[in-house]
Amino acid sequence: MNRRTWFKRLVASGRRLSMADRYYERGLYHYTKDKSDLALADLDAAIEHHPQRAEYYIARGMILLQNGSPDEAEENFAYGLNLDPAQWLAHYGRGMRAFRENEYDQAINLFSRAQHIAPDRAEIYFYRAVALYQAGQSDQAQRDMEFVLQLWPRTDKRRTLADQWLTLFKKAGN
DSSP, X not given: OOHHHHHHHHHXXXXXXXXXXXXXXXXXXXXXXXXXXXXXXXHHXXXXXXXXXXXXXXXXXXXXXXXXXXHHHHHHHHHHHHHOTTOHHHHHHHHHHHHHTTOHHHHHHHHHHHHHHOTTOHHHHHHHHHHHHHTTOHHHHHHHXXXXXXXXXXXXXXXXXXXXXXXXXXXXXX
C-alpha cells in the first residue's frame, strides 16, 4: 500500500483521536517520510496507551517487514490477528513475508485470506497474481492481474507494471 494513501485514509476518517490514536497517526506520518525509527517509537507509545488495538501492532509489523525484520513483523501480525482476525493488512503483510521468502503457496493462501476480508484492494490481487505465476498457475494469475487493472484507475502509474506482468502471464498460458 502506498504510504501516503495509508496516512490520508486515517486522517480522512474525521474521528476524534485519543492519545493513542495521535501517536498512531504521527507514527504513520513518520512512516510516509521514511523515518521508520520515529514511526516505530510512536507506534510503541500508541500501544502503551491502548494495547488492545490490533491495527497498531499490524502497522508496526508492516514497518518492521519493510525494515528487514520479518520475524519481529510476524510477531506483530500474529498478535494483531489475535486481537482482531478481520485485519486484512496483517494477512497481506504475512503474505508479503512468504512472497519475499519464495514460499509462493503460503503467500497465495495468505493473500487469499486478505482478499476475503478486503476484496477491493488491488495490491493484494497484484502480489497474489505474481505468486500464482511463480507457483505455475499462470491462468489464475492472469485473471487476478486483469482484476487489478479493473481496480486501478487509468492514471495509476502501477498499471504499466501490471500490464507487463499480464503480458508475461498470457505468454506462459499459451
